[in-house]
Amino acid sequence: MDVALFDFELPPGRIAQEAVEPRDAARLLVLDRARGELRHHRVADLPRLLAPGDLLVVNDTRVAPARLFARRATGGRVELLLLEAAGTDGRGERWRALVGASRAPRRGEPLALPGGYVAALLEAPGAGDEAGAALVRIEGPGTVAALAAAHGGLPLPPYIRRGPDDPRSVRDRERYQTVFAADEGALAAPTAGLHFTRDLLARLEEAGIARTAVTLHVGEGTFRPVRVGRTEEIALHPERFTLPAAACDAIAAARARGGRVVAVGTTVVRTLESRAARGDGAPEPGTGETALFVAPGHRFRFVDALVTNFHLPRSTLLMLVAAFAGRERVLEAYGEAISAGYRFYSYGDAMLVL
Secondary structure (H helix, E strand, O other): EEEEOOOOOOOOHHHHOOOOOOOOHOOOEEEEOOOOOOEHHHHHHHHHOOOOEEEEEOOOOOHHHHHEEEOOOOOOEEEEEEEEEEEEOOOOEEEEEEEEEEOOOOOOOOOEHHOOOOOEEEEEEOOOOOOOEEEEEEEEEOHHHHHHHHOOOOOOOOOOOOOOOOOOHHHHHHHHHOOOEEEEEEEEOOHHHHHHHHHHHHHHHOOOEEEEEEEEEEOHHHHOOOOOOOHHHHHOOOOEEEEOHHHHHHHHHHHHHHEEEEEOOOHHHHHHHHHOOOOOOOEEEEEEOOOOOOOOOOOOOOOOEEEOOOOOOOOHHHHHHHHOHHHHHHHHHHHHHHHOOOEOOOOOOOEOOO
């Protein structure tokens, strides 16, 4: 398919820069596929929009504080987004990192980090790296994990604008995590899960709606735009996942009692749909990597309903939602959301596709 078929016009003012409070006060556009209708609700309405016996599947990944700001000797600022460890060399830890600066640092140029740490580029950005990342050495009084925990920021998407001294960045450290985040390792939040509060989870449980968790660590591919013209040419960056046996058993139990499997976010869809089927209608548990790209034509085996945010034009996330609900219906829903003033992207509002 032509990637242009997933394009739409979004006024810049619709891109949410801050999340609403409380989390479940976000608006929720319900796309009912069976009735062919759209309804306007709030995320807080989920206990009455779902049914007893349904199963929510959430992603419990936790976003790592992988964004660091360094200073050059001239005073210029350099941003480092740590992607993955690449070993040690006797002087410090090596990391693949995306580098942001008005002028690219030279190889070996010292970059001062907080806490007495120093970074230096061992390879220029993009040198043999398809993501355009650099190889960076970081030396200091402790581990890079300790540096990130003390001074790192969360790697917010580029359309959420934050300077290094923006006071909202302190709030982001809590608000850009789900309330059920547990296993650190993601470079971006599973944003559909950002709408849930502990009170909402309790009300869902009281309404007879069960919950289970999988883990998919959102990786560096989330920062890459689609640069090809056809969906057949798209290749996603592999991401690590864990699908516990307990989650598979919960899916089998939901199916046995006639309940729906409700995926909270596209990451949950990709985790479940990456696996082979067991004999009881649930996916096989396991741990590994997935590069599954879901586009129209995909036959869904394990997901019956979807909670998801509003995604970027031409993005693979939008293509996944279109595969689940139909491209024309999804673009119609997006048009309705824009007209009705919904907020888009990571800190924006949500959809429920039934």
